Amino acid sequence: MKKVLLLSTGGTIASIKTEKGLTPGRFSRELLEYIPQVKYFAEVTAKDLLNIDSSNMQPEDWLEIAKEIVRNYNDYDGFVITHGTDTMEYTSSALTYLLKNLSKPVVLTGSQKSIEEPLGDANRNLIDAVRFACEDISGVFVAFCGKIINGPRAKKINSKSYDAFDSINYPVVASVKENYVCYHERACQDFEPSLSSYNGQVYCEDQIVPDVNLLKLVPGLDPGLIKEISKHCRGMVIESFGLGGLSDRKRNMFDALENALNRGIYIAITTQVLREGIELGTYALGDKVTNLKVISGKDMTPSALVVKMMWALAKNQNFEELKKVIHTPIQKDIY
Incomplete structure (x- = not known):
């Protein structure tokens, strides 16, 4: 059974209702309690990194997320990052550039509704992300509404609808349907494990210029x-x-x-x-x-x-x- 590290950073998926509106307030272990079915195909460990609205996500935070993946890299087969949708495309791009010699999947996900919403999209997105983090593929991806999107090609196109993200100028990498991952033909060529695996130790570049x-x-x-x-x-x-x-x-x-x-x-x-x-x-x-x-x-x-x-x-x-x-x-x- 594959081992997956879930890193929580906040966002709508982890939000709770307050008098002033939704605000991140749930911890990663609570998110896991809503998706008990993942225990049948993955051993998931949860860890909290941040608990913020993604509008507050900063370039320095991208570095910390990347470093946390590197610190735990040898202990897990894949990584899931729960994240607010508003700046997810920036973080997925940043991790693509910061993480070097990556040979495992790093999957970002979130939701348009809090995970406590019974008919929301959070459960499905999180399950799909964990499932794809178990795949034999390397790279940074976004899992949303049944789609697996190439990290630097992800774009938020809807502010409310569950189908919030699309892949721009590149095919959707895969779809998750009925517990199966179905790859796009182009992705099978571009992201084949033998083509996307690297020699050498994974590491994180430690500088970025936010200006x-x-x-x-x-x-x-x-x-x-x-x-x-x-x-x-x-x-x-x-x-x-x-x-x-x-x-x-x-x-x-x-x-x-x-x-x-x-x-x-x-x-x-x-x-x-x-x-x-x-x-x-x-x-x-x-x-x-x-x-x-x-x-x-x-x-x-x-x-x-x-x-x-x-x-x-x-x-x-x-x-x-x-x-x-x-x-x-x-x-x-x-x-």
């Missing part, structure tokens, strides 16, 4: 905002229009970007559009962006791009090196 901001463009945005934001960060991700368009009429974004670049700020460009990514050379305005010293986010999710820049900045101070690291695929996070 990366995300700016979403809107028509009429004052370019001066880019200048002000650049005073408070080392990196910036800009959600552009469509395939990578920026305004150069009336409110000229290009001058503001050049100013930020000249101040030593690293800038990556992505799109506000949910799927299919950017292609900067398609339109004249996008082609104009290629003349700047910026990094294309290609088909990455904005959240994964932000986190990858935070991780990459901790080890790279040169534009070309940073660009190379961001464009190097890690667990199929970019094409």
Whole structure:
């Protein structure tokens, strides 16, 4: 029987009702009491790391979660992290980049309803996460509403519905149906154990640079905002229009970007559009962006791009090196 470590960080799944609304208040051992059936296919040990609303999750917390996995790595076959849904996609991306030589599954899950809700989604999600943590596969994943999603490709798309997450620009890795894990054909190739197992001891990179901001463009945005934001960060991700368009009429974004670049700020460009990514050379305005010293986010999710820049900045101070690291695929996070 596989051994699984359950690490609780709070979130809706562990929340209780108070006069001021839901707040995390349940411990990991209590979560396990709601899913007694897992004892038939896994030996689960529970441990509390945090008990917070995931809106309070910080980059320093990602490091602590990663370190806890490394500390317990040799004693377990897989890991489940219960987490709030609001920032789960950031944490799943961060663990993808921080954990090195990973040869076991790390599965994040949560819920849209507290585990005490009798008709909620928490029980199913937690059972599915434990089940997938028993699989012979390596990587970081999100288990939600019967889907297993590649960690850096996860995106919260619904604020209330149980089907809260989807996989962006990459197929769902697997589905959990009637206690069976059914893999997507593409995932069988990309995540086959023989291809995803590494030689060497697992370890956690111990630095991350949180000074990366995300700016979403809107028509009429004052370019001066880019200048002000650049005073408070080392990196910036800009959600552009469509395939990578920026305004150069009336409110000229290009001058503001050049100013930020000249101040030593690293800038990556992505799109506000949910799927299919950017292609900067398609339109004249996008082609104009290629003349700047910026990094294309290609088909990455904005959240994964932000986190990858935070991780990459901790080890790279040169534009070309940073660009190379961001464009190097890690667990199929970019094409």
